Amino acid sequence: MATLVFYPQITHFRQAITDAKHYVCLSSDGYNKQLPILNFIGTVKLHGINAAIGYLKGFGYWCQSRNCVITPDKDHAGFTEQIFPFADELFNVYVLPHCPTIREHYQRGDRIVIFGEWCGGNIQKNVAICGLPTMFVIFKVRIVNQLTKKRTNANINNEEQQETHSRTFWLDPKEWANIKWHEHSIYNIYDFPTYTIEINFNQPKLSQDALTKITEEVERQCPVGAYFNRVGIDEGVVWTEWTNTGGDLTFKVLNNTNQAGAGNVAGGDALHRYGIMATPWRQDWRYVLLIDENTKTGPFTMDLIEPHIALAHDRIDFDVSNLSLERGYTKDLGMRGDITGGSYPIQLETIVENIRNKNFQVLRPVDGENGPNTSGTVAERIEKMKSRGWTQIGTPFSFIPDPPSTYNAVLVPYPSTTLLYQNLVTEMKKIPQAQVISIEQIKNPNIEALYEYMKRTIAKECPGNDPRERELFHGTSGEAIQGIIDRGFDDRYFSPSGAWGRGAYFADDPRKSNLFARPDPTTQRRVIFYNKVLLGVESVQTQPNNSISAAPLNHHSVHGTGFQYYEYIVYRYGQALAYLKITYTAP
Structure with missing residues (x-):
């Protein structure tokens, strides 16, 4: 039996x-x-x-x-x-x-x-x-x-x-x-x-x-x-x-x-006193408790985090979901993630007013907006909000909370249903037998602020105030991968052996970048960054010139056309922003 x-x-x-x-x-x-x-x-x-x-x-x-x-x-x-x-x-x-x-x-x-x-x-x-x-x-x-x-x-x-x-x-x-x-x-x-x-x-x-x-x-x-x-x-x-x-x-x-064990987690001893079994996982900026794993009442999980670290909840979908209360201060309304600064500032008073009027602002890309609208996407949650009588206002934008103060940057999985993700997968197929494993968005507020400053500065020196921002590829390997994530394209680490001198090199074709993305000896995975680059006024050069250490006078970048693939070189810290990290395999 x-x-x-x-x-x-x-x-x-x-x-x-x-x-x-x-x-x-x-x-x-x-x-x-x-x-x-x-x-x-x-x-x-x-x-x-x-x-x-x-x-x-x-x-x-x-x-x-x-x-x-x-x-x-x-x-x-x-x-x-x-x-x-x-x-x-x-x-x-x-x-x-x-x-x-x-x-x-x-x-x-x-x-x-x-x-x-x-x-x-x-x-x-x-x-x-x-x-x-x-x-x-x-x-x-x-x-x-x-x-x-x-x-x-x-x-x-x-x-x-x-x-x-x-x-x-x-x-x-x-x-x-x-x-x-x-x-x-x-x-x-x-x-x-x-x-x-x-x-x-x-x-x-x-x-x-x-x-x-x-x-x-x-x-x-x-x-x-x-x-x-x-x-x-x-x-x-x-x-x-x-x-x-x-x-x-x-x-x-x-x-x-x-x-x-769970006793070291805040409240762990109290849980045990009531006969509640909890197993903790410690992540960089949160605990996750698995509670009552083997009982009829479970299992379920609970996050223990500081309120401002919203990345523990991945991403915040709507402004009206971005509120928190702190124990002992229940009359003081706060935010899970600080969205009062950056490119899309929203004040606490605005959120409260939106709640009163049953309006909401979308704080992240709408998965499926230009691709499959699968179950659980932001698009589906928007529809649920609307079915409950809420009204979406404004245009959706991408807000990623800043990392904890002890970290330079964080990586967030980029939605695979978005048009950009699918276009990048298509572009990467130019590399023979390449298989994209993951695409992650990089959030580095300090480098972003530096990039925005350079963008304003270069725009003032360009016709029509157009800094000519381009999305380009950059392949690298080893310690340079984490270095770019943490410090951006730091001119202290520019290679002096490039065809157009000491600069940061980019390409509009991933096949060029793949030549520099050596596979990890353990996992055989490669990394290419998808970047925002401020080209400004370009100096088009058909012949290599290794002596260059800065863009020519009255120019902001060099556009090298002397090889099979075009190359774009910038020479100043903050002139490029690593936006997405593409992990892939290729022979």
Whole structure:
């Protein structure tokens, strides 16, 4: 019969330190006890839902979520609908013939439960594997031994009585790491990169930095996402010890701050006092709490941020959504993000007046305005506002809140449904076999302010006050990528070896920029920036001149026409603004 086999909660490192006391051993002198020194294998902690397929001889098979048995009629996130039709073939063709231990226990009548993460699709958003076809990634196999002899004793009538009990144990990954069926989107966690670490539980803090470093690498770029040519993050790493604990000693690491658990997050202790379980993720300028992950009331998330850091909520759609209250100051109305400055200033009083009149101003590009209007876009939310009796005023503009004061810039995913995104993908196809992975908008208020100043200055020196702003490409690699994001096109770093001297070089054809966008040696990804460039009065030059260190007198830029592709060179800091970061692959 189908019986739920529970998957235990994965604890944090602090709990593993406590649990290690169950595995004490003798010290080298043979007299004293000490905590063990254990070797752990780390696997990527994917962000999806816990699911499993169970098998029992004579019964067949069943599917389950973390909390209950599920069926095609009572499914969870489509897991049974996709897996159930070929679960029998999976077991008989891809499991039993290749896994002798599983085969032996199955023939005995033991339950075989294959646990994994049901992920991809829209199961969880804002992670690297979001949007991929849904997949089942196997990460553990459990055997429930139905009839294990424990001991024989006598009952009150002096009759021999044999006790039995049900024992479960984890099967060593050497036995099941080959279970996979990619044609049906069934993968194995050992298809992807793994990690190893030795932890001395007598001095566990010595391992803390190594654990954090590995986790930060996963957070920067999920290895599973990279396997599918996707850029993005995932949760962290799950560490399991197999040799001495049989897979029972396991823990997860999200990042260094999270090692201490939810108690370090404001309000964490209060949540625990009320029996509310919360797991925190620490991001650069916010905490995200996953609350009641394994209860009927959950799961749900809560963001803990300072009110002005609106980027924790990605982007602000409408001015009337940009209000906040601070605890202890509930009579003082404030803004989530400061939109009183910049190119599109809106004052608090204007927002209040708009609310009174049921008017609203759109603060970001309307996804789908010139492309597909898919579910969840700003265009759809605008229509919802209108259906509730609100009136849209003004023209939509793009407002990105400034980054926290400790950061120079932030990157925001650029909507893939916009016409510019689609046009850039088309342009990038000029590069043979190029595949665009992501396009991100750069928000760097200091460089933007410098660029706007240069724009006004150059405009005054041009006919018709036209600074001749162009959108051009620039390819680079290595440390220069982050340097451009943080500091813009800084003249201190201009290369002196260019055909037209020491300047910042741009092209109107990405094939030219691709020549300078060397692939990352680890990910093989390349980067081209899409930039706003103030050309002003151009000096057209057909022959290279490496001695140039500034635009010729009464000119603002050089337009080089001496090679296959046109080049545009500027020589002053602030004369170009990196607007979009295009990440792509190409042979």
